[in-house]
Amino acid sequence: MLKKILVGTLAFLIINTSAAYADEVKNKDDTKENTVIEEDATEKLEDVKIVKPKNNLITVDRNVVLSGKGEEGTEIVVEVYSAKNVTEIEFDVNTLLDTKDEDEYVLVSSENFKIGKLGYFAHELKLNLGKNKITLYVKENEEVKKVLTRHVVVTEISKAKEYINNINNMNFSDKIKEMIGEFKKFNDGQ
Numbered sequence: 425m426l427k428k429i430l431v432g433t434l435a436f437l438i439i440n441t442s443a444a445y446a447d448e449v450k451n452k453d454d455t456k457e458n459t460v461i462e463e464d465a466t467e468k469l470e471d472v473k474i475v476k477p478k479n480n481l482i483t484v485d486r487n488v489v490l491s492g493k494g495e496e497g498t499e500i501v502v503e504v505y506s507a508k509n510v511t512e513i514e515f516d517v518n519t520l521l522d523t524k525d526e527d528e529y530v531l532v533s534s535e536n537f538k539i540g541k542l543g544y545f546a547h548e549l550k551l552n553l554g555k556n557k558i559t560l561y562v563k564e565n566e567e568v569k570k571v572l573t574r575h576v577v578v579t580e581i582s583k584a585k586e587y588i589n590n591i592n593n594m595n596f597s598d599k600i601k602e603m604i605g606e607f608k609k610f611n612d613g614q
Protein backbone atom coordinates (compact mmCIF):
# COMPACT_ATOMS: atom_id res chain seq x y z
CA MET A 425 0.00 0.00 0.00
CA LEU A 426 2.81 2.38 0.90
CA LYS A 427 4.52 1.47 -2.37
CA LYS A 428 1.40 2.48 -4.38
CA ILE A 429 1.19 5.82 -2.57
CA LEU A 430 4.86 6.57 -3.24
CA VAL A 431 4.56 5.62 -6.95
CA GLY A 432 1.40 7.71 -7.31
CA THR A 433 3.00 10.72 -5.59
CA LEU A 434 6.13 10.40 -7.72
CA ALA A 435 4.05 10.18 -10.94
CA PHE A 436 2.02 13.22 -9.82
CA LEU A 437 5.19 15.26 -9.22
CA ILE A 438 6.71 14.27 -12.57
CA ILE A 439 3.58 15.21 -14.48
CA ASN A 440 3.13 18.57 -12.73
CA THR A 441 6.76 19.68 -12.93
CA SER A 442 7.06 19.27 -16.71
CA ALA A 443 4.64 22.05 -17.67
CA ALA A 444 5.00 24.07 -20.87
CA TYR A 445 6.73 27.42 -20.58
CA ALA A 446 5.97 30.44 -22.77
CA ASP A 447 7.38 33.93 -22.74
CA GLU A 448 6.81 37.04 -24.79
CA VAL A 449 9.13 37.81 -27.68
CA LYS A 450 10.26 41.39 -28.06
CA ASN A 451 9.81 43.04 -31.45
CA LYS A 452 13.26 43.16 -33.10
CA ASP A 453 12.91 46.49 -34.87
CA ASP A 454 11.35 48.28 -31.87
CA THR A 455 8.21 49.35 -33.73
CA LYS A 456 5.33 50.01 -31.41
CA GLU A 457 2.51 49.62 -33.90
CA ASN A 458 1.03 46.35 -35.02
CA THR A 459 1.10 45.53 -38.69
CA VAL A 460 -2.30 44.86 -40.25
CA ILE A 461 -2.40 42.70 -43.36
CA GLU A 462 -5.62 42.60 -45.33
CA GLU A 463 -6.61 39.47 -47.20
CA ASP A 464 -6.69 39.54 -50.98
CA ALA A 465 -10.04 37.76 -50.92
CA THR A 466 -11.85 40.81 -49.62
CA GLU A 467 -13.04 43.68 -51.71
CA LYS A 468 -13.42 46.78 -49.64
CA LEU A 469 -16.04 49.46 -49.80
CA GLU A 470 -15.97 52.38 -47.42
CA ASP A 471 -18.20 50.76 -44.79
CA VAL A 472 -18.39 47.13 -45.95
CA LYS A 473 -15.91 44.40 -46.88
CA ILE A 474 -17.13 41.54 -49.10
CA VAL A 475 -15.32 38.25 -48.52
CA LYS A 476 -17.33 35.82 -50.65
CA PRO A 477 -18.17 35.10 -53.42
CA LYS A 478 -15.12 35.99 -55.45
CA ASN A 479 -15.72 37.70 -58.78
CA ASN A 480 -15.97 35.50 -61.90
CA LEU A 481 -16.80 32.46 -59.80
CA ILE A 482 -17.83 29.30 -61.66
CA THR A 483 -19.82 26.87 -59.53
CA VAL A 484 -22.16 23.92 -59.84
CA ASP A 485 -24.13 24.88 -56.73
CA ARG A 486 -27.18 27.11 -57.21
CA ASN A 487 -26.94 28.45 -53.66
CA VAL A 488 -24.12 30.90 -52.95
CA VAL A 489 -23.32 32.61 -49.66
CA LEU A 490 -22.64 36.34 -49.73
CA SER A 491 -20.51 37.14 -46.69
CA GLY A 492 -18.54 40.04 -45.33
CA LYS A 493 -18.24 42.51 -42.51
CA GLY A 494 -19.09 46.10 -41.79
CA GLU A 495 -20.37 48.52 -39.22
CA GLU A 496 -23.37 47.55 -37.10
CA GLY A 497 -26.66 48.81 -38.49
CA THR A 498 -25.41 49.40 -42.03
CA GLU A 499 -28.30 48.77 -44.42
CA ILE A 500 -27.51 46.55 -47.40
CA VAL A 501 -29.62 45.81 -50.47
CA VAL A 502 -28.68 42.73 -52.50
CA GLU A 503 -30.08 42.22 -55.98
CA VAL A 504 -29.58 39.03 -57.98
CA TYR A 505 -29.83 39.21 -61.77
CA SER A 506 -29.77 36.30 -64.22
CA ALA A 507 -28.96 36.43 -67.92
CA LYS A 508 -32.08 36.52 -70.07
CA ASN A 509 -30.82 33.85 -72.44
CA VAL A 510 -29.20 30.74 -71.03
CA THR A 511 -26.69 30.13 -73.78
CA GLU A 512 -23.39 28.36 -74.16
CA ILE A 513 -20.92 30.08 -71.86
CA GLU A 514 -17.43 30.47 -73.26
CA PHE A 515 -14.46 31.63 -71.22
CA ASP A 516 -11.01 32.74 -72.25
CA VAL A 517 -8.56 30.88 -70.00
CA ASN A 518 -6.25 33.90 -69.96
CA THR A 519 -8.74 36.36 -68.46
CA LEU A 520 -11.58 34.14 -67.19
CA LEU A 521 -14.03 36.66 -68.59
CA ASP A 522 -16.81 35.81 -70.97
CA THR A 523 -15.67 36.41 -74.55
CA LYS A 524 -19.19 37.18 -75.82
CA ASP A 525 -20.91 40.56 -75.64
CA GLU A 526 -22.63 41.70 -72.47
CA ASP A 527 -25.97 39.95 -71.98
CA GLU A 528 -29.23 41.44 -70.81
CA TYR A 529 -29.98 40.59 -67.20
CA VAL A 530 -33.35 40.18 -65.50
CA LEU A 531 -33.88 40.93 -61.81
CA VAL A 532 -34.55 37.63 -60.01
CA SER A 533 -34.58 38.72 -56.37
CA SER A 534 -33.95 41.73 -54.18
CA GLU A 535 -33.42 41.54 -50.42
CA ASN A 536 -32.72 44.12 -47.72
CA PHE A 537 -30.95 43.45 -44.44
CA LYS A 538 -28.89 45.23 -41.80
CA ILE A 539 -25.53 44.19 -40.41
CA GLY A 540 -25.95 42.85 -36.87
CA LYS A 541 -24.16 43.59 -33.61
CA LEU A 542 -21.14 41.41 -34.37
CA GLY A 543 -20.43 43.33 -37.56
CA TYR A 544 -20.44 40.24 -39.79
CA PHE A 545 -23.07 39.08 -42.24
CA ALA A 546 -23.75 35.99 -44.29
CA HIS A 547 -26.69 35.78 -46.63
CA GLU A 548 -27.66 32.84 -48.84
CA LEU A 549 -28.55 33.69 -52.43
CA LYS A 550 -30.36 31.42 -54.89
CA LEU A 551 -28.99 31.64 -58.43
CA ASN A 552 -30.24 30.37 -61.78
CA LEU A 553 -28.35 28.17 -64.21
CA GLY A 554 -26.14 30.33 -66.45
CA LYS A 555 -24.72 33.79 -65.87
CA ASN A 556 -25.73 35.63 -62.72
CA LYS A 557 -24.87 39.09 -61.48
CA ILE A 558 -24.97 39.94 -57.77
CA THR A 559 -25.20 43.66 -57.05
CA LEU A 560 -24.73 44.95 -53.51
CA TYR A 561 -25.83 48.46 -52.51
CA VAL A 562 -24.87 50.15 -49.25
CA LYS A 563 -27.64 52.55 -48.24
CA GLU A 564 -27.32 55.50 -45.92
CA ASN A 565 -30.32 57.71 -45.13
CA GLU A 566 -32.38 56.12 -47.95
CA GLU A 567 -29.65 57.06 -50.43
CA VAL A 568 -27.43 54.55 -52.25
CA LYS A 569 -23.88 55.17 -51.14
CA LYS A 570 -21.78 52.42 -52.77
CA VAL A 571 -22.30 49.67 -55.31
CA LEU A 572 -20.41 46.40 -55.79
CA THR A 573 -21.05 43.80 -58.50
CA ARG A 574 -19.96 40.17 -58.62
CA HIS A 575 -20.43 37.81 -61.56
CA VAL A 576 -21.16 34.15 -60.82
CA VAL A 577 -21.72 31.42 -63.39
CA VAL A 578 -23.75 28.37 -62.38
CA THR A 579 -23.08 25.43 -64.64
CA GLU A 580 -23.52 21.70 -64.78
CA ILE A 581 -20.71 19.56 -63.41
CA SER A 582 -19.82 18.20 -66.86
CA LYS A 583 -19.27 21.76 -68.15
CA ALA A 584 -17.15 22.63 -65.10
CA LYS A 585 -14.92 19.64 -65.82
CA GLU A 586 -14.63 20.80 -69.43
CA TYR A 587 -13.51 24.27 -68.26
CA ILE A 588 -10.86 22.68 -66.03
CA ASN A 589 -9.62 20.48 -68.88
CA ASN A 590 -9.26 23.57 -71.10
CA ILE A 591 -7.04 25.15 -68.46
CA ASN A 592 -4.93 21.98 -68.27
CA ASN A 593 -4.38 22.11 -72.05
CA MET A 594 -2.83 25.57 -71.78
CA ASN A 595 0.96 25.64 -72.27
CA PHE A 596 2.27 27.26 -69.08
CA SER A 597 5.86 27.65 -70.29
CA ASP A 598 4.66 29.78 -73.23
CA LYS A 599 2.54 31.89 -70.87
CA ILE A 600 5.51 32.45 -68.54
CA LYS A 601 7.73 33.45 -71.47
CA GLU A 602 5.00 35.85 -72.63
CA MET A 603 4.75 37.39 -69.15
CA ILE A 604 8.55 37.82 -68.96
CA GLY A 605 8.52 39.49 -72.38
CA GLU A 606 5.80 41.92 -71.25
CA PHE A 607 7.72 42.64 -68.05
CA LYS A 608 10.88 43.43 -70.04
CA LYS A 609 8.91 45.73 -72.37
CA PHE A 610 7.46 47.51 -69.34
CA ASN A 611 10.90 47.99 -67.74
CA ASP A 612 12.50 49.14 -71.01
CA GLY A 613 9.76 51.74 -71.48
CA GLN A 614 10.50 53.48 -68.16
